Amino acid sequence: MLLSALKSSGPLRRAPAARCLSAWAQVEMGPPDAILGITEAYKRDGDARKINLGVGAYRTDAGKPYVLSSVAQAEQSILRQSLDKEYLPITGLAKFTSAAASLAYGGDALERVAVTQSISGTGALRIGGAFLERFHTGKAIYVPGPTWGNHGAVFRDCGLKVGQYRYFDPQTNGLNLGGMLEDIRALPKGSLVLLHACAHNPTGVDPSAAQWAEIQRVVEECEHVAFFDMAYQGFASGDVDRDASALRSFVAANRAPVLLAQSFAKNMGLYGERVGTFSVVGNDSAERDRLLSQVKILVRPMYSNPPVHGARIAGEVLSDPALRQMWLGEVREMAERIIRMRAALRGELEGLGSKKKWNHITDQIGMFCFTGLSPAQVDRLASEFHVYLTRDGRVSIAGITTGNVKYLAESIHNVTKD
Amino acid sequence: MCVPQAPADGILKLSVLSRADSHPAKVDLGVGAYRDNDGNPWVLPVVHEAERRLHSDPNFNHEYLGVGGLPALTSGAQKLIFGKDSPAQGRVYSMQTISGTGANMVAAVFLKQFKEPSDACVYISKPTWGNHRSIFETAGHKVLEYRYCNYETLKLDIDGMLDDMRAAPMGQIFVLHACAHNPTGIDPTEEQWREIAKVMKERGHFPFFDCAYQGFATGDVDSDAYAIRLFVAEGFELLVAQSFAKNMGLYGERTGCLHAVCQSPSVLPQVSSQLNRLSRATISTASAYGAKIAGTVLEDPELYGEWLMSMHDMSKRILAMRWLLKNKLVKLGTPGNWDHVTEQIGMFSFTGLTKKQVEALRTEYHMYMTDDGRISVAGLNTHNVDYVAESIDAVIRTVNV
Numbered sequence: 018m019l020l021s022a023l024k025s026s027g028p029l030r031r032a033p034a035a036r037c038l039s040a041w042a043q044v045e046m047g048p049p050d051a052i053l054g055i056t057e058a059y060k061r062d063g064d065a066r067k068i069n070l071g072v073g074a075y076r077t078d079a080g081k082p083y084v085l086s087s088v089a090q091a092e093q094s095i096l097r098q099s100l101d102k103e104y105l106p107i108t109g110l111a112k113f114t115s116a117a118a119s120l121a122y123g124g125d126a127l128e129r130v131a132v133t134q135s136i137s138g139t140g141a142l143r144i145g146g147a148f149l150e151r152f153h154t155g156k157a158i159y160v161p162g163p164t165w166g167n168h169g170a171v172f173r174d175c176g177l178k179v180g181q182y183r184y185f186d187p188q189t190n191g192l193n194l195g196g197m198l199e200d201i202r203a204l205p206k207g208s209l210v211l212l213h214a215c216a217h218n219p220t221g222v223d224p225s226a227a228q229w230a231e232i233q234r235v236v237e238e239c240e241h242v243a244f245f246d247m248a249y250q251g252f253a254s255g256d257v258d259r260d261a262s263a264l265r266s267f268v269a270a271n272r273a274p275v276l277l278a279q280s281f282a283k284n285m286g287l288y289g290e291r292v293g294t295f296s297v298v299g300n301d302s303a304e305r306d307r308l309l310s311q312v313k314i315l316v317r318p319m320y321s322n323p324p325v326h327g328a329r330i331a332g333e334v335l336s337d338p339a340l341r342q343m344w345l346g347e348v349r350e351m352a353e354r355i356i357r358m359r360a361a362l363r364g365e366l367e368g369l370g371s372k373k374k375w376n377h378i379t380d381q382i383g384m385f386c387f388t389g390l391s392p393a394q395v396d397r398l399a400s401e402f403h404v405y406l407t408r409d410g411r412v413s414i415a416g417i418t419t420g421n422v423k424y425l426a427e428s429i430h431n432v433t434k435d
Numbered sequence: 436m437c438v439p440q441a442p443a444d445g446i447l448k449l450s451v452l453s454r455a456d457s458h459p460a461k462v463d464l465g466v467g468a469y470r471d472n473d474g475n476p477w478v479l480p481v482v483h484e485a486e487r488r489l490h491s492d493p494n495f496n497h498e499y500l501g502v503g504g505l506p507a508l509t510s511g512a513q514k515l516i517f518g519k520d521s522p523a524q525g526r527v528y529s530m531q532t533i534s535g536t537g538a539n540m541v542a543a544v545f546l547k548q549f550k551e552p553s554d555a556c557v558y559i560s561k562p563t564w565g566n567h568r569s570i571f572e573t574a575g576h577k578v579l580e581y582r583y584c585n586y587e588t589l590k591l592d593i594d595g596m597l598d599d600m601r602a603a604p605m606g607q608i609f610v611l612h613a614c615a616h617n618p619t620g621i622d623p624t625e626e627q628w629r630e631i632a633k634v635m636k637e638r639g640h641f642p643f644f645d646c647a648y649q650g651f652a653t654g655d656v657d658s659d660a661y662a663i664r665l666f667v668a669e670g671f672e673l674l675v676a677q678s679f680a681k682n683m684g685l686y687g688e689r690t691g692c693l694h695a696v697c698q699s700p701s702v703l704p705q706v707s708s709q710l711n712r713l714s715r716a717t718i719s720t721a722s723a724y725g726a727k728i729a730g731t732v733l734e735d736p737e738l739y740g741e742w743l744m745s746m747h748d749m750s751k752r753i754l755a756m757r758w759l760l761k762n763k764l765v766k767l768g769t770p771g772n773w774d775h776v777t778e779q780i781g782m783f784s785f786t787g788l789t790k791k792q793v794e795a796l797r798t799e800y801h802m803y804m805t806d807d808g809r810i811s812v813a814g815l816n817t818h819n820v821d822y823v824a825e826s827i828d829a830v831i832r833t834v835n836v
């Protein structure tokens with residue numbers, strides 16, 4: 018390159034980069050992924066005491082990934098059947114989608130639910146966003162402040178504007194119900210409202226049943242559309258029906274239109290197999306058919322049809338009575354281990370004589386805890402104590418074990434005691 | 436929200452009709468999935484073996500893959516497409532996708548967002564896979580067609596193709612089928628590919644290769660990658676959507692990759708970060724199981740060798756069926772020239788049958804193919820090929836245009 022530069026008539030060119038004729042030369046770096054970046058930093062850390070509280074994947078008390086027995090057995094059963102790998106229909110494996118819809122909605126309303134298999138929860142949100150962009154006039158969706166880091170990206174890429182309604186109260190580390198209701202009421206009539214069905218991510222703050230009733234009333238009065246994101250059914254209280262009660266209440270009332278993004282990543286530990294559903298509740302089965310026909314049109318240019326393996330496993334778990342019972346028990350156990358770790362962390366912190374309030378650790382529910390730690394404190398936890406969490410102070414409780422909870426409490430105490 | 440009924444997907448409507456037909460002579464020549472000589476789906480032996488290994492591994496789990504996908508898959512897939520000592524080495528970003536469609540989709544969105552000029556159109560072959568137009572239009576592109584199939588001769592209209600490439604404004608995006616063109620089975624020769632590359636370079640066009648049949652066309656993965664490797668050698672930047680649905684029989688596991696060949700390693704960080712960002716906002720991460728199977732096969736020299744043989748066997752059976760069908764049609768004296776049946780390549784053959792003839796085949800002979808006269812040759816076998824030839828012969832003689 019140097020030689021050819023010398024040979025050219027002008028003075029020496031700057032550098033090979035200046036001669037780069039790539040179509041992508043002006044493309045800017047994409048934003049780093051906050052959540053996945055934590056795992057990378059954790060992997061690079063060589064300290065034996067390191068703790069990863071970043072990604073929301075369940076871990077056993079030994080800190081290991083957990084393949085549920087019900088899932089392993091279902092998988093073995095499927096392998097023994099020596100099935101082929103032919104394409105699924107666009108809307109996926111019917112045995113799975115009908116069982117999944119039944120799990121979410123209970124026995125009711127199923128004949129008017131248009132359900133398709135999706136690429137886990139993210140894929141369901143994407144189908145939903147595309148559906149709403151096409152059929153909803155407002156073209157804007159409102160998410161709680163804060164919400165899962167990927168919601169904004171998914172909906173914006175669908176062409177929707179993304180707004181926010183107040184949700185988390187940093188003063189109380191609890192729900193700002195007044196602010197939430199005010200903001201939802203102030204939205205244009207018929208707006209799209211994204212609601213976390215249970216185990217809010219990242220805060221772990223869920224409305225009580227009474228609070229849900231108020232939220233539902235306002236959503237219905239304002240004729241808004243409720244888009245539920247349910248990624249943790251079973252993981253919040255340990256009871257799948259209880260965790261779906263807000264969703265089912267909206268559907269039973271049949272006043273606000275309801276959409277649902279459902280994930281089996283966490284509650285079945287099927288993370289990487291990308292198992293989920295997207296559904297829209299119609300007025301009747303005729304509308305359900307129309308809705309489904311439109312959903313297929315949206316899905317085909319995205320990925321044609323969904324992955325078969327995870328859906329077969331989930332379908333088997335949900336429809337085999339023994340496996341289903343086993344699964345429900347395992348979900349309960351996972352939820353209970355998380356509840357135990359919450360209590361343990363809070364107990365350790367209070368035992369260390371921390372002056373701060375830590376009741377939110379046990380008040381909050383599900384996989385995550387919004388600790389209230391500042392970005393500076395989070396950075397210190399990483400650099401000085403080898404404890405990794407996202408800079409919004411969100412802790413994945415599943416990363417806590419009886420083996421590390423003491424060290425974790427000490428580390429948190431160290432960065433918060435002054 | 437007012438949601439009207441949408442039209443049904445043509446190919447899938449066909450398979451619904453076919454499934455509902457219980458006539459013993461029924462022949463399904465619709466969906467493009469490989470079938471063995473008994474008309475059954477075929478799970479490759481190496482796939483079975485890979486699955487056995489995965490399930491014997493005590494560390495097997497269902498954890499998330501990284502956003503870029505399974506490294507065993509993406510690096511193996513890269514080597515497969517570009518060859519072991521590719522000049523593109525070190526300047527390709529390979530990302531796992533939901534099979535070929537997913538790769539097409541991410542590429543379409545990426546091109547819409549970043550390809551200059553911003554009003555560059557996407558040109559697809561006339562005809563092409565039914566989903567191409569939909570994918571690119573959904574991503575916001577204006578989609579135009581370039582001439583491809585000469586409907587008289589059922590051969591490549593190379594002059595029309597090159598003329599359309601020359602006539603297009605500079606810097607447009609062209610969707611090219613790497614091999615085994617779907618739906619026609621008509622592939623450019625190596626010399627024609629060189630002509631295509633020359634014109635595309637002159638006009639500064641951007642190549643997007645859809646590679647769903649590597650190994651299925653000639654039976655040799657390197658020969659089938661000729662066009663892509665030619666363009667790489669000619670210094671093009673390009674995108675490749677790669678599918679393992681057909682050549683590894685992984686269909687429903689949705690295993691594929693998108694490869695971005697860049698002019699220089701210096702742009703890889705931004706290209707990879709933007710592709711990752713797009714993928715994160717559509718699926719978060721790709722599906723693990725099929726990737727682990729494919730990764731196992733690609734990384735193990737013995738399994739890889741066996742896989743190459745299986746692909747060779749599949750393409751050999753398809754070629755044998757082409758010859759059986761053609762010979763039978765010739766023997767029957769069926770009006771028309773049937774050379775295209777054996778000259779076309781890959782899973783599909785554009786028979787030249789008209790819509791009315793296709794309908795007659797369906798209603799009177801229980802034979803299912805798409806309205807454009809495309810047959811999936813994999814649906815032929817030694818048990819049904821005579822019946823197929825006789826039925827085609829009958830409708831050609833009785834159903835006019």
